[in-house]
Amino acid sequence: MMRNKDRYFVCVPMFVCLVLAIELVLGQDFKPTDKILLNCGGPAVSTDPDGREWTTDNGSKFGSKTGKSTTSQAATQDPAVPQVPFMTARIFQSPYTYSFPVASGWKFLRLYFYSASYSGLNISDARFGVTAQSYTVLRNFSVLETSLGLNYEYIVKEYSIHVDEGTLNVTFTPSTSASKAYAFVNGIEVVSMPDIYTSTDASPLTVGTNTVFTIDNTTALENVYRVNVGGNDISPSHDTGMFRSWTDDVRYIFGAAFGVTETADPEVKFEYPPGTPSYIAPKDVYLTARSMGPNANISLNFNLTWIFSVDSGFSYLVRLHFCEGTTTISKINQRVFDIYLGNQTAQDGADVIAWAENFNLPHSNGVPVHQDYVVYAPSGSPQQDLWLALHPDTASKSNYYDAILNGVEIFKISDSKGNLAGTNPPPLLVQDLIDVSLARKSSHGKSKSHTGIIAGGVGGGVVLLLLIGLFAFGTSRRRRNGKDSSTSEGPSGWLPLSLYDSKGKKELDAGYDGNVTDSKSSGMSMSIGGRSLASEDSDGLTPSAVFSQIMNPKGR
Incomplete structure (x- = not known):
């Protein structure tokens, strides 16, 4: 009997140590000191679909003592819009x-x-500033114009702001440019966050200039995209304690070149490196990825490309998340690639294993790393497309001509006047041309439609047949990769406006050469759908030339 007890007392500490060791490897969620969720005009207590509890602002200590306001129920409810807090x-x-x-903080x-x-x-009279x-x-923010322009059923704006004096003041002001203007808000959330985006370790370089860009406590950020590449949507409750929403990347991929999705091998030990908090991103972000595929002949002839629409006249912090999660890639110079942002080289010879080896862990695969870059979107049209592209680095003569990406976060950076406000997006004028068979309805997402295929333009004969075949193949790929709507937790995709001209006709602009090359310019110089290009060799291309350059990119 005593022997059994002795075994019990020995086993319990061993079990506790094992649990603690697992927690140290996998990490813990961030514990916010402040967590406020206001359901404006709502009942005393309500729960959203993600299981989070919201309280009303009726009689709240947070509201203005002198300001006047009223509350109201929404006159209509779209089935895809959650009851709380909308x-x-x-x-x-x-x-x-x-x-x-x-x-x-x-x-x-x-x-x-x-x-x-x-x-x-x-x-339509709701027009205001915050x-x-x-x-x-x-x-001059219009919820209606933004919803129509982005094809979103509801809008969530997220900002990262440093508070010095212990009080966060948020002011809504109706626009003075319209006599009937008013302001409104459905919900307000304030959550503490760790210092994970400032330049505490190393300042990121501005792409195209190689100048250091400092992000400190005087900088405010607006998150415009947070993407789980190669994986599914991640709801706020499945984030790492900061209630961030992550969307899948399918809606942002350019054309039919989807690459392949990868899932981490169970044999690979997953471990956050020293100095990197485990809440930097959910583990699910690092366990899935998108690569170009194992066929070098194919990988060398295209770029794995994502398109993100952004406001002009701002700098953007682009954080890329990486993790080599397979047993195949475990040594330096096995998978090396180049990274392009805004038609400029952001990184030559990116090697995830080499980055991981800097932490001197017993293994270099299964180690999450991230890289930060700053890119400037020059003034011009109100919105423009930010292109993110990956291509194998042939100069390294690596074992595999391939590239990989696990996650993307893009933040608008406040300007010197403390401004983050952009313009309202133009409305989508071509909704009736979208193939509804390709649409994916989200159960409670922000957006109404899945990303459409970029269709071919003018041409005949062999060129036309090739274009039809190319995009037919892309259609089948999209349908195979699309998720069932009942499992989607976030917004379905929206069509980039630049894929259409003002008449609503789908066309692939002759100015796009299908390949991201280093223009050595200080701004983004590539666009489609009638927007100009800085590249001198892209003017006047015929559809056959466009097709040729998509399949055979230059400069590799």
Whole structure:
């Protein structure tokens, strides 16, 4: 009997040590000191579809003591829009300030909007600005125009702001340019966040100039994209304690060149490196990836490309997440590739294993790493396309001509005047041309349609047949890769506006050469759909030349 007890007392500490060891390897979620979720105009307590509890702002200590406001139910509800926090709103006819007492430090500020009629008001008259501390986060903002322009059913704006004095002030102000203008908000979320985006370790370089760009406590950020590449949507409750939403990457991939998705091998030990907090990104981001595929002859003849629409006139922090999760890639110079941002070289000879080896762990695969870059979107048209492209690095003569990516985060950086506000996106004028058979309805996402295929333009004979075959193949790939709508947790995709001309006709602009090359310019110089290119050799291309250059990129 005593022997059994002795065994029990020996086994328990061993088991506890084992659990602690697993937790140290896999990491723990971030524990926010401040977590405020206001369902504006809503009931005392309500729960959203993700299981998070919201409280009302009726009689709240956070509301203005002198400002005037009213509350209202939404006149309509789209089936894809969650009840909480979107079915009630607080409406402002004059400036109104919420004051949130919080601990000093970095905060996520998320604003929730649903385009509907409230209190009989015309939603087209809802036009307003929002400031947070000294930063202008929205100006002349129209929820209706933004919803239509992005094809989103509801809008969530996320900002990262440093609070010095213990109070976060958020002010809504109706636009003075319209006599009937009013402001409204459906939900407000304030959550503490760790200092994971500033230049604490090393300042990122500005792509194209190689100048250091410093992000510190005086900088505000707006998250515009957070993408789980090669994986599924990740809902806020499955994030690492910061309630971030991650979407799949299928909607952003250019053309039919999808590459292949990879899932980490179970034999590979997953371990966050020293100095990298485990909450930097969910483990699920690093366990799935997208690569170009094992066939070098194919990989060398295309770029794995994603397109992201951004506001012009701002700098953007682009964080790329990597992890070699297979037993095949475990040594330096096995998979080496180049990274392009905005038609410029951001990184030559990217080697994930080499980055991981800098941490001196017993293994270099299964180690998450991330790289930060800053790219400037020059002023011009209100919005433009930011291209992210990967291509095998042939100069390294690596074992595999391939590239890999696990995740992408893109943040707009406040300018010197503390401004983050862009313009409202133009409306989608070609919705009736979208093939509904390719659409994917989200159960509670932001967007209404899946990314359409980039179709061919003008041409005949062999060129036309080749184009039809190419995009027919792309169609089958999209249908095979699409997820069932009942399992989708985030927004379905939206069609980049630049894929269409003003008449609504799908066309592949002759200015695109199908390959991201280093233009050595200081801004983004590639676009499609009628937007100009800086590349001198792209003018006047025929459809056959476009097709040829897509399949046979130059400069490799």
